[in-house]
Amino acid sequence: MRPLRPLFAALTWRRWTFLLLGGLLALPLTIIAGAAASASTLLVGSEPYATLVAFALILAVLTGIGLLPMVRKLEGAIAVELLGAPQVPGTNPRWPARLRASGWFVAHLAGGAVACGITIAVPSLVVYGLLFPMFEGEVAAEFMTNGIMAAVRVAALLLVPATLYGIVLAGHLTARAAEWALGPSASERVEAAERRASVQAERTRLARELHDSVGHALSIVTVQSAAAERVLDRDPEFARQAMKAIEESARTALEDLDHVLGLLREEQTARTPQRTLHDLDDLLANTGLDVSVEREGDLARLPSAVSREAYRIVQEGLTNVAKHAGHVPVELRLVARQGALDLELCNPMGARTHGRGTGGRGLAGLGERVEVLAGRFSAGALDGRWRLCATIPLPKGTA
Amino acid sequence: MTSVLIVDDERLIRAGLAAIVGAEPDLSVAGEAGDGAEARAQAARLEPDVVLMDVRMPGVDGLEATRRILTELPHPPKILVLTTFENDDYVYDALRVGASGFLLKRSRPEEILQAIRLVVQGDILLFPAAIRALAAPRSAPAPARWHADLTEREAEVLRLMATGLSNAEIADRLYLSLQTVKTHVGNLLAKLGARDRTQAVIHAYETGFIQPR
Secondary structure, eight states, rough: GGHHHHHHHHHHHHHHHHHHHHHHHHHHHHHHHHHHHHHHHHHHOOOOOOHHHHHHHHHHHHHHHHHHHHHHHHHHHHIIIIIOOOOOOOOOOSSSHHHHHHHHHHHHHHHHHHHHHHHHHHHHHHHHHHOOSTTTTSSSSGGOHHHHHHHHHHHHHHHHHHHHHHHHHHHHHHHHHHHHSSSSOOHHHHHHHHHHHHHHHHHHHHHHIIIIIHHHHHHHHHHHHHHHHHHHTHHHHHHHHHHHHHHHHHHHHHHHHHHHHHHHHHHHTOSSSSOOOGGGGHHHHHHOOOEEEEEOOGGSSSHHHHHHHHHHHHHHHHIIIIIIIIIIIIIEEEETTEEEEEEEEEEEEOOSSSOHHHHHHHHHHHHHHHHHHTTEEEEEEETTTTEEEEEOOOOOOOO | EEEEEOOOHHHHHHHHHHHHHHHHHTTTEEEEEEEEEHHHHHHHHHOOOOOEEOOOHHHHOHHHHHHHHHHHOOOEEEEEESSSSOOOOOHHHHHHOOOEEEETTOOHHHHHHHHHHHHHOSSSHHHHHHHHHGGGOOOOOOOOOOGGGHHHHHHHHHHHHHTOOOHHHHHHTOOOOOOHHHHHHHHHHHHHOSSSSHHHHHHHTTTTOOOOO
């Protein structure tokens, strides 16, 4: 029986419990409100006016309580558990989100009071209606036709399904409202999506890195050892060289594996917050390289995605410098101009050259990510200097 | 004697494969190439029977080189594509443009040699299961119309081909003479415009004529 199913669903009754909880919270407040109303009667004098003042006072207090982060957190946790919504409680500390949460708290208490009232009143109403009239002389005899008595009983019976489906509907609407009032705001959702996308991009990058480095090295190991085994007797010199190649490939593979696993571990321990150009000075202090920085424009006001990417470019670039050129002076230029951020990293080539190693792949990864932000990226040698350039366009209205 | 051209941007892979191939009495290494452009030139100059072609190479990659060799040479060699990993889109694309099969670099030497010998004979589909797996996500749900101009026998031969049966095995299965099967195979390849069994079978999967699952 499909129409009956929601009546037996645990969720329906969990949601109703949620509303009843609001009513329980409201109960002491109602008592206090009553006391406040009589107190203000003394002060203000006229009764309807005093009730209004008391009511406004209570509303203000409740709104204040609702603004507390603790209350929002609690409401969020209960809502997730009992209402099944929102999926994830929002944590945006901005005012619109906090006001929504506060409004929710007030509405929860008010709605809860109504729910409690219904829970108590409906059973008695039904019993009363069915036994109507309970007492002789309760209703003037001329009204007591059989028709009216039957109508009252039917109405009492109809009240049962009406209330039950009302409960289903109320739970449904409350859950909907919870999504809006307690769920993540639009900007939080965008941020979450951005985070997911960047995690995905990172995974893709790591997969490619493993494919390129470890896969490549192990292929060499397999082919070379197979060949060495086959020609061992006939061509011992080939076999000897093969052993050497195998050793070196395996070592490179281990190094690369170490690097990728390091990235994975890093991701686990320091997933949030991701670093941005705000953390640039820390980065520069920790590289041990001599970096001269030139900054132009308001770097602090860059969008976080751009700032994050710029930080990673600088980080990867400096890692490469340390790896390939050794201890050389580095020039870093960051220019936040109208419409774009320019980044330039220059260093003399040093004894070791930028070859085909993890550095090259790291650069390829950077290029791809800059491309995602619709920017341009280049890296290469020019006149004995290694130069890495990136331009990332800014959304209109920033920097 | 089957001559083999080995193409890979990694010198160590080339040297290893060359040693494995060169050690066989019935196979010889015609030459080596480090990228796709060189592969095309060497294939034209040395006229090998088989090319072992790495797919991912800087510059002209294995896919493009395969296409060029197969379309530009008057008597193109058979091409076996080399790959590090099985689920590589490049490999599938190479098979579509006419590579006869693919080899994992981690294959055992016997498998590599076996593949080279089989691809020269050309009467058996290499790695039918792997091709089915590669084609599965790209296959059409329902049979298309293209097979209408195949005779029923030819369609049957195509289906058996896809399972990796050789001409002789197909002949046994269908109670036909080997010569008849060869004629059917030749006819159906011509009708499909396929270079070889691999291309025909991939085509059959993609159009939904054969369901990979």
